[in-house]
Amino acid sequence: MTTSELLSYCMAKPGAEQQEHEALQATQVQADGVLFAMFHQVNDRPAVSLKSTPALADLLREEHEDVFPSQQLNKSHWSTLFLDGTLKDSQIYYLVDASLQQALATKGH
Template identity: 75%
Template sequence: MNTSELLTYCMSKPGAEQSVHSDWKATQIKCDGMLFAMVHDVEGRPAVSLKSTPALADLMREEHKDVFPSEHLNKSHWNTLFLDGSLKDSQIYYLVDASYQQAGTAK
């Protein structure tokens, strides 16, 4: 998956809005003011940070070498994953959907 495909998918979510966080050099995707995806480069590789339950965050880190705690966000809820790594596109789409749902229920 590439950054453009990911951003297109994120922006297809109802209420999705895109902005740039200049300090982190990241594109943030929010719904109703709640962050659900942050697209950025990590070590020169395309990556996305997504929110999940702490249990899913831990499971993903244990099972995938391309998933790790997010640098700038709450590490118990937020993972960063490489878009060009071992995760299948279908897994990334699932995690985007889960993050979108988490952001929607965080109100």
């Protein structure tokens, strides 16, 4: 999966807005004012950070070597995954959808 493919998928979500975060050298995608995806490079590899429940984050990290705690965001809720790794495209799309749901569910808390 390429960054542009996944970014297009994220931007197709209702109310999605994109902004550049210069300090983190990242592209952030928000919906309804809440962050749900952050695109960046990790060790010169394309990556995205996505939000999930702590339980899902732990499970993903145990099962996939290409999923690890986010360096820039809350490590219990945010995982970073390589886009050029072993995760299937369908899994990545599912995790984007789950991240959006989780971000919107926790808005205002």
